[in-house]
Amino acid sequence: MNNRPTVAVVDRCSLYAQSVAAWLRQLGLAATGHHDVSDGVDWNGYDVVVMNVAYPGSAxxxxxxxxxxxxxxxxxxxxxxxxxxxxxxxxxxxxFVSATESIDSLAAAITETARRGSLGGRRLTSRQTQVLALIAAGRSNREIAVRLGIRLHTVKNHVHAILEKLEAGSRAEAAARFVGAAGLARTAAWSHR
Known part of the structure; x- marks a missing residue:
């Protein structure tokens, strides 16, 4: 990656994809908007893809x-x-970056993700990602255990591992990072292996 990451912005609304790409270009990133990726976009030309989670077939x-x-x-x-x-x-x-964040926060997350690459950082397991998402949704350990059908002790172990991997001092700090309210530079560490 060079100092100017190349970014594909994907959304089913062309106007949104083009607008976000334009804002990112104003911040110095090489960004292009795409609303239909079924026609074979050449992904090799990009360092980072920013995708609306509501895009059909996003996962x-x-x-x-x-x-x-x-x-x-x-x-x-x-x-x-x-x-x-x-x-x-x-x-x-x-x-993940919350849609309530600023374009500057998104640009910071893109830059850090491009710097680290898709395989950088200490990654959360699939279950740890689920637990973190529920923490960010305001659920207690007991509620998480019931929701996921696991023991309370297991949830506590997952929370401990999440805090350690994200180098977060508290559940609130880990949750804030998850929703993009703080620490966006850590987004590259949150995916499943």
Missing amino acids: GLVARLAASGGPATIVVGSGERHESVVRCLQAGAAG
């Missing part, structure tokens, strides 16, 4: 890019699409 596209050694993917969305975010992270997305 499948993330999985194909990850399996082929393509560019790292960052998904953008809201907490209301919690399950879609988790599916994308489990499929191999390098990170």
Whole structure:
């Protein structure tokens, strides 16, 4: 990667994809917007793909890019699409940025993700990603255990591992990183192996 990451912005709304790409170009990134990727986009020309989590088949596209050694993917969305975010992270997305974040925060996440690459950082397992998403949704350890059908002690072990891998001092800090409120430079460490 050079100092100016190349970025593909993917959204089913052409206007949104083109607008985000234009904003990123103003911040010095080489960005292009795409609203239909079924016609065979050459992903080799990109360092990072920014994809709206609501894009049809987003998790499948993330999985194909990850399996082929393509560019790292960052998904953008809201907490209301919690399950879609988790599916994308489990499929191999390098990170998540909340749709409520600024374009500057997104650019910072892109730059760091491109710097680290899609395989950089200490990654969370699929289950740890699920636990982190539920922490970010405000669930207690007991509620997480019930939701996932696992023991409370197991949840505590997952929380400990998450805090250690993300180098977070608390559940709140880990949750803030997950939703993009802080620490976006760590997004590259949040995908499933």
